[in-house]
Every structure is written in structure tokens, then in C-alpha cells.
Amino acid sequence: MGVDKKRYLSQLEEEGLKQVVPADFPGKIIPGGNGGNIVVTTLDSVINWGRANSLWSLYFGTSCCAIEMMQTGAAKHDYSRFGFEVARASARQADLIIIAGTIVNKMGPVLRRLYDQMAEPKYVIAMGACAISGGPFYYNSYSVIKGADHVIPVDVYVPGCPPRPEALLEGMIMLQQKIKTENMAKKVNPIDGFDEGK
Amino acid sequence: MTDQQAQNKIKTEEYFINMGPQHPAAHGVLRLILTIDGEIIKNVEPDLGYIHRSIEKMCERDSYQQIVHLTDRMDYLSSHINNEAVCLTVEKGLEIEVSDRVKVIRTIIDELTRIASHCLWWGVMGMDLGALTSYFYAFRDREMINDIFEETCGARLTMNYNVPGGLMFDIHPNFVKRTKDFITHFKTKIPEYDRLLTGNVIFQKRTKGVGILTKEDAISFGVSGPTARASGFSSDVRKHHPYSAYDRVNFKEILFTEGDTFARYQVRMMELWESISIIEQLIDNIPEGETKAATKAVIKLPKGEFYQRVETARGELGVYINSTGNKNPYRVKFRSPGFSNLSVLNHISKDVLIGDLVATMASFDFVIPDIDR
Numbered sequence: 226m227g228v229d230k231k232r233y234l235s236q237l238e239e240e241g242l243k244q245v246v247p248a249d250f251p252g253k254i255i256p257g258g259n260g261g262n263i264v265v266t267t268l269d270s271v272i273n274w275g276r277a278n279s280l281w282s283l284y285f286g287t288s289c290c291a292i293e294m295m296q297t298g299a300a301k302h303d304y305s306r307f308g309f310e311v312a313r314a315s316a317r318q319a320d321l322i323i324i325a326g327t328i329v330n331k332m333g334p335v336l337r338r339l340y341d342q343m344a345e346p347k348y349v350i351a352m353g354a355c356a357i358s359g360g361p362f363y364y365n366s367y368s369v370i371k372g373a374d375h376v377i378p379v380d381v382y383v384p385g386c387p388p389r390p391e392a393l394l395e396g397m398i399m400l401q402q403k404i405k406t407e408n409m410a411k412k413v414n415p416i417d418g419f420d421e422g423k
Numbered sequence: 424m425t426d427q428q429a430q431n432k433i434k435t436e437e438y439f440i441n442m443g444p445q446h447p448a449a450h451g452v453l454r455l456i457l458t459i460d461g462e463i464i465k466n467v468e469p470d471l472g473y474i475h476r477s478i479e480k481m482c483e484r485d486s487y488q489q490i491v492h493l494t495d496r497m498d499y500l501s502s503h504i505n506n507e508a509v510c511l512t513v514e515k516g517l518e519i520e521v522s523d524r525v526k527v528i529r530t531i532i533d534e535l536t537r538i539a540s541h542c543l544w545w546g547v548m549g550m551d552l553g554a555l556t557s558y559f560y561a562f563r564d565r566e567m568i569n570d571i572f573e574e575t576c577g578a579r580l581t582m583n584y585n586v587p588g589g590l591m592f593d594i595h596p597n598f599v600k601r602t603k604d605f606i607t608h609f610k611t612k613i614p615e616y617d618r619l620l621t622g623n624v625i626f627q628k629r630t631k632g633v634g635i636l637t638k639e640d641a642i643s644f645g646v647s648g649p650t651a652r653a654s655g656f657s658s659d660v661r662k663h664h665p666y667s668a669y670d671r672v673n674f675k676e677i678l679f680t681e682g683d684t685f686a687r688y689q690v691r692m693m694e695l696w697e698s699i700s701i702i703e704q705l706i707d708n709i710p711e712g713e714t715k716a717a718t719k720a721v722i723k724l725p726k727g728e729f730y731q732r733v734e735t736a737r738g739e740l741g742v743y744i745n746s747t748g749n750k751n752p753y754r755v756k757f758r759s760p761g762f763s764n765l766s767v768l769n770h771i772s773k774d775v776l777i778g779d780l781v782a783t784m785a786s787f788d789f790v791i792p793d794i795d796r
Contacts, residue, residue, distance in 0.1 A: 292499060292580055295543075314447040316445070327792075331475065332473045364484075
């Protein structure tokens with residue numbers, strides 16, 4: 226896809242026109258006459274492209290990892306470069322939960338409720354050792370859920386205690402790659418059969 | 424019926440709403456059950472336990488070296504100070520005297536941690552009151568401290584640099600230079616912070632005269648740290664019960680008497696200058712010496728009770744260890760500053776608006792895992 230992009234861009238330069246489509250647009254652009262262009266693409270790839278590049282995350286930090294998540298959003302690392310900049314306080318407006326911190330028994334139902342409140346499509350990143358497996362609280366702790374994937378389905382796991390901002394960015398980019406392979410016709414809701422252990 | 428009579432017939436009803444556990448101004452997972460009449464708060468009941476990770480119970484199964492890493496995760500913004508508190512308690516039990524070098528390095532990193540913590544508090548306080556810019560400014564400077572920690576301790580946030588008897592390893596050769604660079608940089612940034620937020624009219628109107636805590640209440644509720652000092656309660660552990668190298672440096676204890684949100688803000692802003700001054704006094708004369716006193720591989724504390732308190736960025740942290748002479752403690756209790764500070768919230772938030780409660784909470788600088796443990 227987009228084989229003729231170079232030629233298209235040089236042609237645009239010749240005509241003194243600006244590039245109107247981002248460079249990673251999944252499709253072929255055929256310059257048409259009368260100032261209009263024809264775009265050839267598939268619905269799947271263009272929808273996935275849109276979804277992957279505009280993921281709104283939920284403000285969800287329970288402990289230490291939340292600080293590293295905030296650092297990732299701040300000036301130096303700046304996840305808005307990848308389309309994550311809009312953090313929402315309400316689950317109903319969010320596409321993505323970054324589970325930043327330990328989930329304990331009392332928090333488990335709350336996390337599940339937040340997940341259920343989110344509109345489809347929704348994605349989950351488990352950030353840090355606690356969200357993956359209980360981490361340092363795996364042994365001898367009576368109140369920690371040993372991994373957030375006991376409560377909700379998780380898409381990407383980012384290890385670390387806490388992970389560096391670069392690691393979280395890597396996890397976010399991997400999630401984007403995962404979204405780009407989705408097929409609308411065969412889309413499976415990850416929560417279907419989750420409680421039955423499927 | 425006249426308008427006046429109609430108004431008299433209107434009845435208002437109190438009802439309750441949840442603030443949290445998923446709330447951007449709760450700084451984590453604090454749940455406040457607010458009883459409100461319109462927008463006026465009648466009662467605030469904190470519901471804890473949403474991040475209770477049973478750290479105290481876990482300590483009973485771990486050896487004394489292993490306890491240290493758990494305390495990183497309690498008050499993660501002053502993780503080095505938490506580590507130090509446990510190590511000081513164990514050292515007290517073992518009657519080990521650490522070298523001067525260890526004391527000075529611990530104090531420098533303590534103060535760097537305090538600056539990092541106050542930076543984050545400043546950014547988030549601005550964010551809670553609607554000034555998002557402060558968040559980006561503060562995190563820009565915080566990154567520099569994190570880089571220093573990373574080079575010396577190997578981690579950015581949960582450093583785990585202290586061990587009973589000293590430090591895990593010596594400081595990085597770049598440590599002194601980078602700390603000095605940071606101080607030079609940061610000295611130009613605090614006035615910038617002041618220009619951005621402190622003098623702002625909207626900010627002052629949101630904070631002045633809001634959430635007033637009197638000195639008597641501060642003392643009777645056990646409030647400590649900058650929150651207590653804003654009410655005129657002199658409670659700085661570094662000053663009154665010096666540990667590490669605090670007895671050899673000159674610094675002021677910042678005291679205000681207003682007790683409102685703006686006073687708490689000012690205390691923390693001025694503490695930044697004091698922290699810088701402490702680091703400047705120590706950074707050029709780090710004495711030579713051992714970085715770790717000799718301890719046995721399996722530490723056994725003698726039978727008895729040991730207590731040590733330190734000043735974290737939020738207030739007084741006390742560590743109580745009850746030992747029966749085994750390789751792990753019989754009981755560990757942390758007296759965390761956040762828990763006592765939270766207890767006064769209901770007392771000072773009666774008959775205020777919900778927006779003012781957010782401002783008050785922001786100025787208390789809660790870290791919820793520190794409260795729940």
C-alpha cells in the first residue's frame with residue numbers, strides 16, 4: 226500500500242500543493258484532476274489506523290506506577306506524540322485503561338466496574354509487576370489480587386517495578402500494532418467468556 | 424402566597440455522593456463519602472483500604488534486609504526516606520554506628536527526594552486547581568533528579584539504596600557534579616514557579632482562607648510535616664530529633680501561622696530553598712569512609728522494642744519494630760504521616776464548597792499507599 230507515495234509527494238511539490246494526508250496513512254492516493262484526489266484503501270485498515278492513533282486513556286493510577294505514567298505524559302517523554310494525550314477522568318469517555326499499580330481485593334470490583342463502563346472498543350495495558358502478577362506482593366500478602374488479568378482481560382503487559390517511561394511507551398506502541406491487525410468482521414470482544422475462563 | 428412564603432416552604436435535603444475511589448483529584452484511590460447539602464459539605468468520611476497491600480503483615484515474614492524494599496512502595500515519593508527510617512531502626516537495635524560518609528550521602532539523597540516530592544506536589548496542586556502548565560514545568564525538573572537517582576541507585580523511583588548498616592554501594596562518580604548542575608538549574612526555576620502560580624490572582628483566591636487548620640487542632644489530631652508547620656506547630660523531626668547528618672547543617676524550620684491552604688503551599692515552596700541550602704552545605708564535603716558497616720548475613724535484632732522517626736516529605740514517619748530475637752520481626756508498625764493528616768480532613772471541611780475540599784486535599788499532599796500501606 227502506498228507504493229506511489231514518493232512519486233505522489235514529488236508531484237505535489239511540483240504542483241505546489243501541501244500534503245494533506247499523514248505519511249503513515251494506510252492506503253494509496255491517486256492524484257485526480259481538478260484539485261481532487263482519489264483514495265484507495267480498505268475499511269479495516271483505515272478504521273484501525275484511526276483507532277490506534279487516537280487512544281484516550283483513563284486516569285487510573287493506584288500506586289507507584291502512576292508516577293511513572295505521569296512522567297511518561299510529561300514534557301520529556303510525552304506520549305502525546307503517539308496520540309495518547311487526552312486522558313479522561315470518566316471511564317465512559319476512555320478507550321484504554323493503563324492499570325498503573327497494585328489491584329487489591331477491595332479495588333477489584335471497582336476496576337471491573339470501570340472496565341464495564343467503557344465503550345467498545347476498549348483496551349487494557351497492565352503496567353508494572355503488581356498489575357501483571359502481584360509483583361513484590363505475590364507472597365505472604367492476604368489482600369493483593371495476583372494479577373489484574375484475574376479481573377479484566379489484558380492486552381499488553383509492561384514489566385518493571387515500576388517500568389521506565391520508555392518501557393511504557395514501548396507497550397503503548399505494541400498496543401497500537403495490535404490494534405492495526407484487527408479485523409472488523411471477526412472482532413471478538415475480549416470480555417466474552419472471560420468469567421468462564423475461556 | 425408571596426415569594427417569601429414560597430421560599431420558606433422549600434426544603435433542602437442532605438444526600439451523599441462518592442468522591443473516588445476513581446477520581447482525578449483523589450491522588451490515587453482514596454474514597455471520600457461526602458454528605459452534602461447542595462454544594463456545601465456537611466460531612467467527609469474517608470473510606471480506606473482500596474490500596475491496602477498488607478505491608479506490615481508481610482514484614483513479619485521477611486528478614487530485616489528484605490523489609491527495606493517494601494517501604495519503597497509505601498510513600499513512593501519519599502522512598503529513600505522510608506528506607507532510611509527502617510535502616511536507622513535496625514541500626515539502633517544492632518547498635519551499629521554508620522560512617523560519616525553514609526550519613527552525609529543519606530542526607531543529600533533525602534533532600535533530593537524531598538525536592539522531587541515537592542516538585543510533583545506543586546505540579547499536581549496546580550493541576551487540581553485547573554492550571555495544567557505547572558504539571559509540565561514541575562515534571563521537567565523532576566526528571567533531572569530521577570536521572571541522578573538512576574545513575575547512583577539504579578532506579579528512578581523506588582531506589583532501595585539503603586541497607587541496614589549503610590548504603591548498597593558507593594555513589595556514582597558523576598553524582599556530585601550532576602547534583603551541583605541540578606541545583607544551579609533549579610535555583611532559576613523556583614522563581615519561575617512563583618511567577619507562574621504563587622502570584623496568580625485566581626490561585627490565591629482559591630487558596631487563601633480555605634481549609635483553615637488551627638494549631639490546637641493540628642496538635643490534637645497528630646498532624647505533622649508541612650501541613651502542621653503551616654499552622655504554626657513546630658514539628659520538624661530533622662530539627663528536634665536530628666538523625667543522619669541533620670545535626671551538622673544549618674537550616675530554618677519554616678513556620679506559618681495562618682493555617683490555610685495558601686500557607687501550606689508557601690511552607691512547601693520555602694522548604695525547597697531550605698533543601699537546596701542543606702544540599703549545598705554537604706555536597707562539597709562528603710567525607711571519605713566506608714559505605715557499609717560490617718553486618719552479619721543474617722541480622723538478628725536483640726529482644727525488645729525499637730522506634731525511630733524521620734521527616735518525610737509529608738511529615739513524621741515512625742517505624743516501630745518489636746523483636747523476639749529471631750531473624751524476622753515479631754511486629755512492625757509504621758506511623759505514617761498521611762494517615763494522621765487525613766484524620767483532620769473532616770474537621771476542617773465542614774460547611775465548605777466541594778471545590779474548596781479539592782484545594783485543601785491538594786495542599787495536604789496525600790499519598791494513598793502511605794495511608795493504607
